[in-house]
Amino acid sequence: MTVLAATSSEPTRLTSAQRVLSILGVFSSEHLALSLSEISRRTGLTLTTTHRLVNELRTWGALRRDNDGRYTIGLRILELGTLAPQGxxxxxxxxxxxxxxxxxxxxxxxxxxxxxxxxxxxxxxxxxxxxxxxxxxxxxxxxxxxxxxxxxxxxxxxxxxxxxxxxxxxxxxxxxxxxxxxxxxxxxxxxxxxxxxxxxxxxxxxxxxxxxxxxxxxxxxxxxxxxxxxxxxxxxxxxxxxxxxxxxxxxxxxxxxxTPVSGVPVSSPPRIRGLNRSVPRQGR
Amino acid sequence: MTVLAATSSEPTRLTSAQRVLSILGVFSSEHLALSLSEISRRTGLTLTTTHRLVNELRTWGALRRDNDGRYTIGLRILELGTLAPQGxxxxxxxxxxxxxxxxxxxxxxxxxxxxxxxxxxxxxxxxxxxxxxxxxxxxxxxxxxxxxxxxxxxxxxxxxxxxxxxxxxxxxxxxxxxxxxxxxxxxxxxxxxxxxxxxxxxxxxxxxxxxxxxxxxxxxxxxxxxxxxxxxxxxxxxxxxxxxxxxxxxxxxxxxxxTPVSGVPVSSPPRIRGLNRSVPRQGR
DNA sequence: ACGGAACTTCCGTCGAACGGAAGACCGTTT
DNA sequence: AAACGGTCTTCCGTTCGACGGAAGTTCCGT
Incomplete structure (x- = not known):
């Protein structure tokens, strides 16, 4: 109710999509497994919100609950990542x-x-x-x-x-x-x-x-x-x-x-989406 | 407001987290690159919502905009996926x-x-x-x-x-x-x-x-x-x-x-998070 | 037995996410 | 040329679901 004192650094208004992504973002090679409250602290989200979002992510397969109760990145993300065209x-x-x-x-x-x-x-x-x-x-x-x-x-x-x-x-x-x-x-x-x-x-x-x-x-x-x-x-x-x-x-x-000057490629040149530069379609 | 006719299949109430994930979910090995409206159609989200969420995902690096205006999975997801412990x-x-x-x-x-x-x-x-x-x-x-x-x-x-x-x-x-x-x-x-x-x-x-x-x-x-x-x-x-x-x-x-019966492993047995089964900590 | 910490559930409030509508920008057709 | 179907983008008022406080539960260590 009362005016929030300037104790906290920023108000940090986040969209709900950003909240979801920020949870994924706290995982790194130094932090492969995090408990719920660790995620909460590192994202700055309240424990309640973290709890709800983490469960949605787990249900979808983006996160996985470890046997010791901590969360890790799920294989669904690995699967998705392999679809990156330049990857x-x-x-x-x-x-x-x-x-x-x-x-x-x-x-x-x-x-x-x-x-x-x-x-x-x-x-x-x-x-x-x-x-x-x-x-x-x-x-x-x-x-x-x-x-x-x-x-x-x-x-x-x-x-x-x-x-x-x-x-x-x-x-x-x-x-x-x-x-x-x-x-x-x-x-x-x-x-x-x-x-x-x-x-x-x-x-x-x-x-x-x-x-x-x-x-x-x-x-x-x-x-x-x-x-x-x-x-x-x-x-x-x-x-x-x-x-x-x-x-x-x-x-x-x-x-x-x-490619040899003969011009004709030996095998069919693989088309890899995203590597074949082309002119953008719509303006703006 | 008038009652929505039963034209559409299901009402399909989604949480905002599910909306974000559903966008990622429409990408597959058969659909590596999708236009905005393709994403909208395949997720069932309105074009407006799709537009907003896709942009948030792009800003974060989860999606990438191709040269022809279509969207693909971004390298940030590949990076995340490599953190999956069983992966x-x-x-x-x-x-x-x-x-x-x-x-x-x-x-x-x-x-x-x-x-x-x-x-x-x-x-x-x-x-x-x-x-x-x-x-x-x-x-x-x-x-x-x-x-x-x-x-x-x-x-x-x-x-x-x-x-x-x-x-x-x-x-x-x-x-x-x-x-x-x-x-x-x-x-x-x-x-x-x-x-x-x-x-x-x-x-x-x-x-x-x-x-x-x-x-x-x-x-x-x-x-x-x-x-x-x-x-x-x-x-x-x-x-x-x-x-x-x-x-x-x-x-x-x-x-x-x-492991040989001598018991002592040759090299340090690597600890891989998520492979070391242990008893869950908290109940429920 | 007590205290602390982590996790889970409940619930009333409020504001941000939502979708409709309209505008901008193509490429194609008549 | 003008009209059209398509895609993408921006704006804005309304509503309903996301949010966080608080209380409850379970599990530790001391």
Whole structure:
């Protein structure tokens, strides 16, 4: 009744859709299982509302109740996620190539696409006895600190590049490059050489090499990267294999620049929804 | 206000959370990209409501607007889905074993877990020149019609088995076994032999062999399966390799029955949230 | 036995979600 | 050209369901 004192930070008016999404949003790789009251606290929703929404999510299959009473993400969400067009569909095409690359290099392999200012790994193969790395399938990391991210950024629009460079760039290690000017230079190098070679950007003692993957209209749609321990014997020797893999995947996607001049593709060029850029239909 | 005529099928009162989820629910492997009005029609929501909710979902990253104006599932959902504990975490452990199996058998390999009356494939590796199969990562198929599903069902509780057998069992091919009594016999065979061997159940000309994977408390948490064309040379020769793979993954998960009697595990048994069954805390 | 914490249920109030209607913007047809 | 069917977008008044407080229940630890 009385005026709410300014004790709380913000009034935070939320729509009911946002409430639902905020519940899903509190789950992360550090918080795989949460109790009801933990969800309530972390979302800022009242316990009653949390209780009701969580149950609706559980009924639908978005959440699952663990045996110890805590909630986790349900398989229905995993199922849904595989429908993302730039995601596991692309993965399907690329997987054989990535497997070859892993056997040839004994390195950790990543396939990444852009989402916002980040990359998301849509595949992550770790070498049998390779160094453990942070990158998991589904992992999200800032573009400026990853090899694959630098590649994707280098081939983005000028405006987008500046938007990213203007944002706050997190420093992960002492060597992480966060200076916009230095990054512009690096991006130019990537465009010139066609590969990104970065060291100790996201984690110490890791060297990453990445190359662009092109789609049907030669647009860069993904990036493939290998990660090896810093100081590995001749990391530059990995570049040819990586470039061949990127080219192979691009060709399988129907990229003109990777297709033999004969013109006729060997197999039917797979149509992947969302990778085939076309002109928007309606204006505004 | 005048009484609504009985023109429409049901009144279908939905909560706002259900409305949000119903929008996500209309996406499927057959409908990867939908226009606003398609979503509206398929959910039964008014265009206005659909418009508002779809935009909230897009802002959050659950949906993505395609270049042709249609909507697809966004990478944020893929990211979320990887947090499902029985999902890609288990996959991480199993992947090296599955890769070995693929190279040894040149067959299509699946890793499946139970969800409702279905199995969901949390990994699907196709042999380099193997027969194309329906199973995609994230794919969902009824238990009674898949090899991995039969295994998971065979090791489920008696009540759950009966619940599934009582439900409507879809017939996929002329040979699909849908008779409850015949299925009970098959389930008993699976429990006795430890493997399921099925033929032409989901698709014609496919033979599937599957075996259970056990977790920390020896509970069956997943199943691994291989699929080969019907009439392949000696499918039974695949059983030992499959059993070894299942046992290897079980051991890596810390299953007592797959761990050497010495007792001390070689490496730290990975704790995967949701696989470690424990007694529920609160009642009701 | 007591106190605290987490979870669940009930219920009256209120405001946000809802849908109708109208406008903007296509592409196609006559 | 004009009319039409389709899709998408914006606006706004009304209503009903989402919301949160409060009380009840169960389970811990002390």
């Amino acid at each position: 596991l569909q692309l993965r399907e095409v690329a997987l054989p190539f990535l497997d070859d690359l892993r056997h040839a290099t004994h390195a950790n392999i990543h396939l990444a696409v852009a989402d916002g200012h980040d990359v998301i790994y849509i595949e992550s193969l770790r070498a049998r006895h390779g160094v453990p790395v942070l990158s998991r399938l589904g992992g999200r990391w800032p573009m400026h600190a990853t090899g694959t991210g630098l590649v994707l950024l280098a081939y983005s629009s000028q405006e987008f590049q500046e938007e990213v460079l203007r944002s706050k760039l997190r420093q992960f290690t002492a060597q992480t490059v966060t200076c916009p000017e230095a990054l512009r230079v690096r991006l130019a190098e990537v465009r010139k050489s066609g590969v990104a070679i970065t060291e100790n950007q996201l984690t110490q003692d890791a060297l990453a090499i990445a190359a662009p993957i092109r789609g049907p209209r030669d647009a860069v749609v993904a990036a493939v990267g290998v990660t090896v321990p810093t100081g590995s014997a001749s990391p530059h020797s990995l570049v040819p294999a990586l470039a061949a893999t990127a080219r192979g995947i691009s060709r399988a996607l129907g990229a003109p620049s990777a | 890609l975490q288990l996959r991480e452990v199993a992947l090296p074993f599955l890769d070995d199996l693929r190279h040894a058998t040149h067959a299509n390999i699946h890793l499946a877990v139970a969800d409702g009356h279905d199995v969901i494939y949390i990994e699907s590796l196709r042999a380099r020149h193997g027969v194309p199969v329906l199973s995609r990562l994230g794919g969902r198929w009824p238990m009674h019609a898949t090899g991995t599903g039969l295994v998971l069902l065979a090791y489920s509780s008696q009540e759950f088995q009966e619940e599934v057998l009582r439900s409507k069992l879809r017939q996929f091919t002329a040979q699909t076994v849908t008779c409850p009594e015949a299925l009970r016999v098959r389930l008993a065979e699976v429990r006795k032999s430890g493997v399921a061997i099925t033929e032409n159940q989901l698709t014609q000309d496919a033979l599937a062999i599957a075996a259970p994977i056990r977790g920390p408390r020896d509970a069956v948490v997943a199943a691994v399966g291989v699929t080969v064309p019907t009439g392949s040379a000696s499918p039974h020769s695949l059983v030992p390799a499959l059993a070894a793979t299942a046992r290897g993954i079980s051991r890596a998960l810390g299953a007592p029955s797959a």
